[in-house]
Amino acid sequence: MFSSLITSRIVATVSALLVILVGCGAGIWQLNRADQKIRLGESLQAKLQMPVLNANTDSLSLEQASERRILARGRFIEAEAIWLDNRPRPIPEGGAGGAGQSGFYLMMPLKLAGQETVLWINRGWAPRNNLNRIELPPVDTADEVLVIEGIAFAHPGRVYELGQKADVKTSPRIEQNFDLAAEVQTHGWKQMPFIVRESDLAKKDGLVRNWPSPTNGVDRHYAYAFQWFALALAGFLFWLINGFMKYRRELAVNGDRV
Template sequence: MFSSLITSRIVATLSALLVILVGCGAGIWQLNRAEQKVRLGESLAAKLEMPVLNANADSLSLEQASERRILARGRFIPAEAIWLDNRPRPIPEGGSGSSGQSGFYVMMPLKLDGQEAVLWVNRGWAPRNNQDRVVLPPVKTTDEPVTIEGVAFPHPGRVYELGQKGTAKAIPRIEQNFDLALEAQSHGWKQLPFIVRESDSAKKDDLVRNWPSPTNGVDHHYAYAFQWFALALAGFLFWLINGLMKYRRELAVNGDRV
């Protein structure tokens, strides 16, 4: 039987082994991604229950501020805004809308009152003009001091980017990713070591801020994991059943009874 299943079927055995390894590896990766999202969601929920920090009064490091709620007061600098491209419309769990709609995150520096420092704010999501990429949607920005509340993060999220970021600044600045250190070096100003993702979804400035929970998509990861494990099982069963059928045929040819 060993010869019928393996020795005489080296190619089929190696192919089945490859399918099993790929299926199990991808399934385990999907389970790990789901676990990471669950842990991130639990960490964020715990930190959101902590007291609100004040960017104007406190000297905050990234470690102190990360995933914490923050208040900040100052004036936006709309001329230095950065439009992060290829960002899907944020749809919260159970919300409605087209999550596949592509648009921009509007990153804008906020000059803090009472400080010589700048805080970069992810003000929200704006839709993209599908006919002309450089035609930007209108965003209302007041010249008066504003108070914003949001959650601090190391960066606004990254997407895959071909090549390296250039040093030239086009107007408007449409970028794939945002680099805090590069902006500090480029502007020569003092800035806080984190960005704040604004939370007020009711503000009338034509931006969407229905930020999803970090645990969004966990069910999809479990479903994908099931599919990959099912593929691995199907590959094994296909190899085994065909091997047993070959073994029965060899017994019949040799005149043995099965």
């Protein structure tokens, strides 16, 4: 039986082994991704219950502020805005429609009131004009001191980037990713070591802020994991059944010879 299943079927055995390894490996990776999202969601929910920080009065590091609620009072520097391209429309958990729509995140520096410090704000999402990439959507920016409420993050999220970084002298600045350290070098100003994702849903400024939960997509990861494990099982069963059928044929032939 060993010869019928393995020795005489080296190519089939190796192929089946590869299918099993790939299927199991991809399935485990999907389960790990789901677990990461669940832990991130739990961490965020726990930090949201903590007291609100104040960017104007608290001296905050990235570790202290990360995923915490923050209030900031200041005035936007509209001329230094950065539009992050290829960002999908944020859809909250349980939401539907428009999930595949591409657009921009509007990153804008906020000069904190009474200070020379700048805090970068992810003001929200706006749709892109598919016919004219550099035609930006209309967004209202008040020329006055505002109070911004949001959640602190290390960055606004990254996407795969091809080519060279955009020239900061061009206007408007449309880029793929945002780099806090690079902005310090470019402007030479003092800035907070994190960005704040604005959370005011009621503000009517032309931007969408229906930010999804970190646990969005967990069910999809479980579904993908099931598919990969099913593929691995199918590969094993196909190899095993065909091996047994070959073994039975060999027994029948040997019986005829006797």
